[in-house]
Amino acid sequence: MYLTVKETAEHLSLPEDYIESLIQQNKIRAVHDGKQYIVNKEQFNSHLEQLEKAKKQLAEWNNEPIPEDPDVKDED
Numbered sequence: 001m002y003l004t005v006k007e008t009a010e011h012l013s014l015p016e017d018y019i020e021s022l023i024q025q026n027k028i029r030a031v032h033d034g035k036q037y038i039v040n041k042e043q044f045n046s047h048l049e050q051l052e053k054a055k056k057q058l059a060e061w062n063n064e065p066i067p068e069d070p071d072v073k074d075e076d
Contacts, residue, residue: 002031002038 005023009016022028023037028044030037 001041003041003044005030005037005039008039008044 003011005016005019008028009019012019019028020037023030023039028039029047030039032038
């Protein structure tokens with residue numbers, strides 16, 4: 001199933017012109033059908049899931065404590 005730019009904007013609660021700019025910057029993959037850009041909904045949803053997963057992993061990595069360096073106490 002494909003979504004138009006308007007439907008994609010509604011799905012993400014973002015303005016249409018912002019979605020169009022993301023398409024122009026190749027940050028959202030879309031197909032031009034001759035009249036308008038359309039976005040594959042399944043492909044887009046899987047991309048969003050991957051982004052959320054990456055954000056979660058980055059947050060976990062940033063919250064991980066830094067291990068104590070064993071050489072710090074060995075200084076003379």
